[in-house]
Amino acid sequence: MSKFMDATIASAKILYKHIVLPEGEEPRVIAAAFATVKEHIAKITLLGDKTKISETAKSLGITNLSGIEIVDPSSSIKRNAYSKLLYDLRKDKGVSEEEAKSLTLNPLYYGCLMIKSGDADGMVAGSINSTGDVLRPALQIIKSKKGIKTVSSCFVMVLPDSSPYGENSVMIFGDCAVLPNPTADQLVDIAFASVDSALNIGKIKDPKVALLSFSTMGSAKHELVNKVKDALSSLLKLNPKFAVDGELQLDAAIVPEVARLKAPGSLVAGKANVLIFPDLQSGNIGYKLVQRFGSAEAIGPICQGLASPVNDLSRGCNVNDIISVIAITALQTA
Numbered sequence: 001m002s003k004f005m006d007a008t009i010a011s012a013k014i015l016y017k018h019i020v021l022p023e024g025e026e027p028r029v030i031a032a033a034f035a036t037v038k039e040h041i042a043k044i045t046l047l048g049d050k051t052k053i054s055e056t057a058k059s060l061g062i063t064n065l066s067g068i069e070i071v072d073p074s075s076s077i078k079r080n081a082y083s084k085l086l087y088d089l090r091k092d093k094g095v096s097e098e099e100a101k102s103l104t105l106n107p108l109y110y111g112c113l114m115i116k117s118g119d120a121d122g123m124v125a126g127s128i129n130s131t132g133d134v135l136r137p138a139l140q141i142i143k144s145k146k147g148i149k150t151v152s153s154c155f156v157m158v159l160p161d162s163s164p165y166g167e168n169s170v171m172i173f174g175d176c177a178v179l180p181n182p183t184a185d186q187l188v189d190i191a192f193a194s195v196d197s198a199l200n201i202g203k204i205k206d207p208k209v210a211l212l213s214f215s216t217m218g219s220a221k222h223e224l225v226n227k228v229k230d231a232l233s234s235l236l237k238l239n240p241k242f243a244v245d246g247e248l249q250l251d252a253a254i255v256p257e258v259a260r261l262k263a264p265g266s267l268v269a270g271k272a273n274v275l276i277f278p279d280l281q282s283g284n285i286g287y288k289l290v291q292r293f294g295s296a297e298a299i300g301p302i303c304q305g306l307a308s309p310v311n312d313l314s315r316g317c318n319v320n321d322i323i324s325v326i327a328i329t330a331l332q333t334a
Helices: 003-015 027-038 050-059 079-093 097-103 107-116 131-142 184-200 223-237 250-254 256-262 280-293 319-332
Strands: 018-021 043-047 068-071 122-125 152-158 170-174 208-212 243-248 274-276 297-304 310-312
Touching: 003 297, 003 319, 018 027, 018 107, 018 319, 027 043, 027 050, 027 068, 027 319, 043 107, 079 097, 079 107, 079 131, 107 122, 107 131, 122 319, 131 310, 152 184, 152 280, 170 184, 170 280, 184 208, 184 223, 184 274, 184 297, 184 319, 208 223, 208 250, 223 243, 243 250, 250 256, 250 274, 280 297, 297 310, 297 319, 310 319
Parallel strands: 018 043, 018 122, 043 068, 122 310, 170 274, 208 243, 208 274
Antiparallel strands: 152 170, 152 297
16 A cells, blocks of 8 residues: 555544445455454444355455444344434435335445444445445435535545645545536535545645636636636635635646746645546546556545545455545544
8 A cells, every 4th residue: 555545544543433334245345344443444334144244254264253343234223213214314205114114224225324323434335336326325314514515526646756746745636536517516515525635535734726627817718617717706705714716727726837927826826736627527537647647646536525424436446445445434534
């Protein structure tokens, strides 16, 4: 693991949060849970059939699962309480008591209900489930943070130590994985959520947010530029506790020499460490360009904007990936 992830795991150990893993019968998840508990990174609950989990653990050479809580939703003593909670949360959406009880059998729903009830701090899933399946119960049960209507994502970009960009060679890119074409208001939410990620995960002490565009300070006229301008106007009316500016081209946002020419007097231009992309195409392309051409470590996507953290794994993830996301999820609870 990188120095950044080593530091992240060290911070997670101090917090020692309770993370639920709904895909508890998956071998990679079991191995990650064992390593997480062994290293005292977090308290872990695995959801699934206890016999299957135990047998799979033995096939991996893990003979002792002590310290790991294993809960089968179908036989849990809390199932009735959770189904009542789910019914109360969703009855206005047409969910019946019977449907709510049935949904609690789904580990993804059960895990979110644990969080909503205060029985866990966060959830990590996605090794065998799609992003949509992971986020659906989170959006229905946990919902977004107060003041934020939009759930989005970010990447923590860890640049080479020699890089002149970012704070301590760390930058936050958002949104690069969730919203295809965010509105101006959604860009505002992405900015606030990305600053939270910068502070809690990226350990960026002084977030400087650039709202990116193909225009700098009115150098181009287009409706796409207007969206970014509108986002900045709305954001400034909320009196953010961080520096933000836009619309800025990428070079004006991060290169001091260019900033002096294109955006003189800006408190952000040339020094940005949180980049807000205007749409998913630019965000996805942008982080991959930096990852491949700039030899950066791209950590994510990290879900942001939820009232409590739920993170989605790649289905191609390995054990170390799962451990890393567990540690990041713990930091998001801070």
